[in-house]
Amino acid sequence: MTALIFRGQETLVGIPADSRGFAYGDGVFETMRVDRGRVHWWDAHWTRLATSAERLGLQVPDYGFAREACGSLFADNSDGVLKLLVTRGGEGRGYAPQPNAPPVWMVSRHDLPARTQCGLALHWSQTMIAIQPALAGVKHCNRLEQVIARGECARRGTDEALMCDGDGHVICATAANVFVLLDGRWRTPRVDRSGVAGVCRAHLLPVMEASEECLSPADVEGADAIFLCNAVRGILPVARLGARSWHDLSASIEAARRLAQLHPGLVLDLEHP
């Protein structure tokens, strides 16, 4: 990775030792797909960042300055992943936030993940995702639940894990939202008590005429099709969830075709079975 670190508009040589991001995960982030130097969904990512920051009462960097810093990482017009991470500024120990401290923030460049060549294998996570309306929807930096759940995948030999909240409602995968086709209609879990309001999810909701609902594990296992999605990898059709298999991935592949019309980089390489 290549990274630039700032406090406000001041360049830092590294992450400060008194960083509230390091101490408390006191920040928010965006992970953006870059195609030929361009972030196709930049406006949506910036809007979510600003909304998330406002919910947590933390300041965002100056828009023009941040955009320029991001652009400088992809001045070679290549493909990749751009991450923008904004943490609350302020010195000293203790949870109390300091008003008006300039944010400590970082932009970094990463390689694109490998394209998916077949449908994903999932399992039901043993780790529930906590119900917390104060943080729901926000792409914040408190991600221990996702780290623990993702760690299960290596042991289970799966690609991703589906997580339920404490009431047993299906919420998301560790790093993706989930859509299921039930009774001819695409549905995705509500994210007002847990989970992240994904940028790809937000773009898909209207074009898929999808609804936000409470979904049970039985709803998901009974679905005619299921896919994961995020703003870097687009739509990822699911072929297996525990003992349940989906052999016909055509509905998810069709959804991916519609997504590719919205975002030219998010083309699915998966061959039609």
Next chain:
Amino acid sequence: MTALIFRGQETLVGIPADSRGFAYGDGVFETMRVDRGRVHWWDAHWTRLATSAERLGLQVPDYGFAREACGSLFADNSDGVLKLLVTRGGEGRGYAPQPNAPPVWMVSRHDLPARTQCGLALHWSQTMIAIQPALAGVKHCNRLEQVIARGECARRGTDEALMCDGDGHVICATAANVFVLLDGRWRTPRVDRSGVAGVCRAHLLPVMEASEECLSPADVEGADAIFLCNAVRGILPVARLGARSWHDLSASIEAARRLAQLHPGLVLDLEHP
């Protein structure tokens, strides 16, 4: 603050840009009181750190090396606060933990907080603390809930906030455990679904013959006495909680006397009313 940062036993010049602590709050920490260069409860803090790290599947630094690094920060035998923060090592983007990556960790020295001169004023936090058994008890670095709740205190003019979980059970203050005297017996909330298993709390449980219980806000408001506690500040008697006042703080002051017998640094300066 003065800080030393390491990857395993290698000294780093700063927190690495790819730190999982910075990205995800993927770590645990201990905040220790130092009196004349000595951490009286070192063993208890180290044991909790190791237990917390094991629960999250992350590696701790070598014991002797870490103890020496901590000692070097207080070689002048002064008083202060020692913080030991251990994050999961590993490179790259994404939640998946990398097995066997040496931890990135930091020890830092801070000033002691001012001694409390009177009973604390609390309010009931508007921010609930999420129910998450996978993280309960652990002093991990995902602290956004506490940051948000602590931010309420400045607006409300209080010293601390009491937090309830999603089921309405009282759990803790933002940076302290809570004990209440009910029917002649000290009680403290269970921390098996939310909250931190505090080191001071653990020392107090047997000497106060206290019990771990489910407590409601009505239990707390109906208590004959209430105090907060943590390993840096010891016992903090509470004088006010919203509209409820406690004028006689003698039971909490008596508890503080017993604590001072366990830990010579944790003497209460509060005068007997």
